Amino acid sequence: MADRKVCILGGGMSKWGVREASIVDMAQEAAKDCFDDVPVLKKEDVDGLLFASSYCGRRSFQVNAAPVIAERIGIKPTSMCTRVDTLCAGGSSGIILATGLIKAGMADIMIVIGGEKLYTPQRWETYYSELASIDHDWDGAQGIGLPPPFFSMTAQEHMKRYGTTKEQLSAVSVKNRRNGLNNPKGHFQKAVSLEEVMASRPIAPPLGLLDCTPVTDGCAAVILTHEDKAKELSDRPLVYVRGTAQVALHSMSMNWPGEDLTDWVHLRTAAKKAYERARVSPDDIDVAQTHDCFTISEIIEMEDLGFCKKGEGGPFVESGKSDFGGKIPVNTDGGLLACGHPFGGTGIRQAREIVYQLQGRAIGQVEGAKIGLTHNLSGLNVEHTILIYGREP
Amino acid sequence: MTVLGVPILEGLYPSTMDLYPLEAKEFNRIHPFYENLRQKRFTTTKCKKCGSVPFPPRVVCPKCNSDDLEWVDLPTQGKVLRFTEEVAGVPHGFEAPLIHALIDLGEGRKLLSRVVNCKEGQLKEGATVKLAVFDIPAMVVENRGAMEERPRVFFAFEPVK
Numbered sequence: 001m002a003d004r005k006v007c008i009l010g011g012g013m014s015k016w017g018v019r020e021a022s023i024v025d026m027a028q029e030a031a032k033d034c035f036d037d038v039p040v041l042k043k044e045d046v047d048g049l050l051f052a053s054s055y056c057g058r059r060s061f062q063v064n065a066a067p068v069i070a071e072r073i074g075i076k077p078t079s080m081c082t083r084v085d086t087l088c089a090g091g092s093s094g095i096i097l098a099t100g101l102i103k104a105g106m107a108d109i110m111i112v113i114g115g116e117k118l119y120t121p122q123r124w125e126t127y128y129s130e131l132a133s134i135d136h137d138w139d140g141a142q143g144i145g146l147p148p149p150f151f152s153m154t155a156q157e158h159m160k161r162y163g164t165t166k167e168q169l170s171a172v173s174v175k176n177r178r179n180g181l182n183n184p185k186g187h188f189q190k191a192v193s194l195e196e197v198m199a200s201r202p203i204a205p206p207l208g209l210l211d212c213t214p215v216t217d218g219c220a221a222v223i224l225t226h227e228d229k230a231k232e233l234s235d236r237p238l239v240y241v242r243g244t245a246q247v248a249l250h251s252m253s254m255n256w257p258g259e260d261l262t263d264w265v266h267l268r269t270a271a272k273k274a275y276e277r278a279r280v281s282p283d284d285i286d287v288a289q290t291h292d293c294f295t296i297s298e299i300i301e302m303e304d305l306g307f308c309k310k311g312e313g314g315p316f317v318e319s320g321k322s323d324f325g326g327k328i329p330v331n332t333d334g335g336l337l338a339c340g341h342p343f344g345g346t347g348i349r350q351a352r353e354i355v356y357q358l359q360g361r362a363i364g365q366v367e368g369a370k371i372g373l374t375h376n377l378s379g380l381n382v383e384h385t386i387l388i389y390g391r392e393p
Numbered sequence: 394m395t396v397l398g399v400p401i402l403e404g405l406y407p408s409t410m411d412l413y414p415l416e417a418k419e420f421n422r423i424h425p426f427y428e429n430l431r432q433k434r435f436t437t438t439k440c441k442k443c444g445s446v447p448f449p450p451r452v453v454c455p456k457c458n459s460d461d462l463e464w465v466d467l468p469t470q471g472k473v474l475r476f477t478e479e480v481a482g483v484p485h486g487f488e489a490p491l492i493h494a495l496i497d498l499g500e501g502r503k504l505l506s507r508v509v510n511c512k513e514g515q516l517k518e519g520a521t522v523k524l525a526v527f528d529i530p531a532m533v534v535e536n537r538g539a540m541e542e543r544p545r546v547f548f549a550f551e552p553v554k
């Protein structure tokens with residue numbers, strides 16, 4: 001059988017925030033929202049489930065969660081039913097894997113659900129558990145599990161090397177919180193001013209509270225299938241998965257590969273691969289959801305994704321080039337800074353937003369968007385994952 | 394000592410909540426690293442076949458797959474390239490400011506490590522820091538029903554006074 005072309009049919013989300021709900025509850029909410037988005041699809045025709053969650057094993061005491069979720073949402077997978085863990089990129093990993101399985105004819109219709117229940121009854125455990133998210137024995141034991149210290153050093157380096165300012169960092173937060181204003185599913189629907197971001201409570205200077213994505217509970221879901229089935233099940237414009245890449249280069253704390261902390265070699269490698277596979281260049285991308293876990297992250301991503309030159313990410317964001325009406329609108333649904341970041345859910349939230357954008361039904365619509373990109377960095381910058389979607393295969 | 398909500402854990406060692414590595418030889422083939430650390434030596438494995446010296450230590454060479462490795466010493470002093478002081482949201486078990494630095498150990502080796510015995514605002518880029526070894530809570534190994542305590546040490550770096 002020749003390779004099949006793979007489409008995302010639709011997507012859904014649970015409400016994201018500090019949720020009075022379990023991971024299993026929120027997976028059901030996301031799946032319902034997603035099934036509601038593709039009303040013609042019969043549940044019994046879904047033959048596969050990938051569930052992207054890193055922390056269900058630790059914070060919900062539930063490993064091998066995929067069969068549990070399958071049972072709760074009422075599907076009986078016959079092709080694949082597996083949990084995926086790539087921390088912040090888990091959802092994107094799930095979409096890439098589902099694409100591969102469907103492309104190869106090993107599955108026909110798959111639902112990819114992802115998300116986390118990060119808040120525990122006592123907050124100490126919420127933060128303490130973060131120490132499991134990187135190399136436990138070497139980094140966790142140094143208290144490096146939480147990412148602000150690493151990104152603080154990265155921001156300092158970028159400021160020294162390229163003259164990036166605190167105002168430019170803050171501009172990312174102002175833009176993304178404004179983009180999230182009308183997104184009812186996100187964690188925050190409140191705009192913040194430049195002054196508020198600049199003056200926000202220091203976490204790891206120069207990063208303050210409003211430079212950081214919050215800790216968030218939530219799940220998201222998308223349904224993928226092959227082109228023929230997609231035409232059968234949906235009247236909407238088809239959205240194809242055109243090209244993907246995931247690059248993991250090193251264990252962060254000991255083996256940083258770049259010349260300095262702002263030199264994200266592995267992101268550039270992932271971008272080159274994904275653009276090649278999608279047969280596009282950075283200039284072809286109409287809308288992007290990139291991993292704004294910290295304001296500095298989005299600035300460096302603009303550079304290493306090729307949207308601007310190295311070192312010019314600060315002015316690029318500050319001058320509105322990554323805003324609506326600019327060169328490339330980025331994080332149109334609010335990004336991590338407004339939506340929050342339940343790790344395994346984020347790549348799926350981004351995919352959902354890109355599908356809505358390319359189908360012309362996003363809350364903040366980029367007019368005529370035909371090619372979209374999603375990007376995750378995961379762990380302490382150990383992996384970069386990129387997917388490129390298009391109205392044409 | 395009771396554990397709220399989980400009374401069955403009374404008197405038991407919950408290793409999955411242990412912040413530090415399970416350093417005991419029963420659980421870890423690189424236990425010599427910790428034994429050397431106790432002697433204030435900062436060590437890793439060197440491949441006898443291809444000469445590769447990765448850190449952290451391995452049981453198999455990541456370059457050539459040889460498992461014929463030997464323990465060698467790494468420098469215990471370095472220079473601070475960049476550092477950060479985390480003042481809020483510090484994980485349980487650590488105190489603010491939680492200081493981390495990217496340290497140049499020389500020979501092309503950089504390391505991200507915690508810096509201890511240092512007040513907020515005291516550290517400077519370019520400062521020399523040295524290995525600091527300290528006791529951490531013992532872990533427990535069950536041996537024929539008996540709970541044996543195994544003392545442990547861990548490391549960070551500290552300013553050279």
Ligand SMILES: [Zn+2]
Binds near residue numbers: 440458
């Ligand atoms: Zn070797």
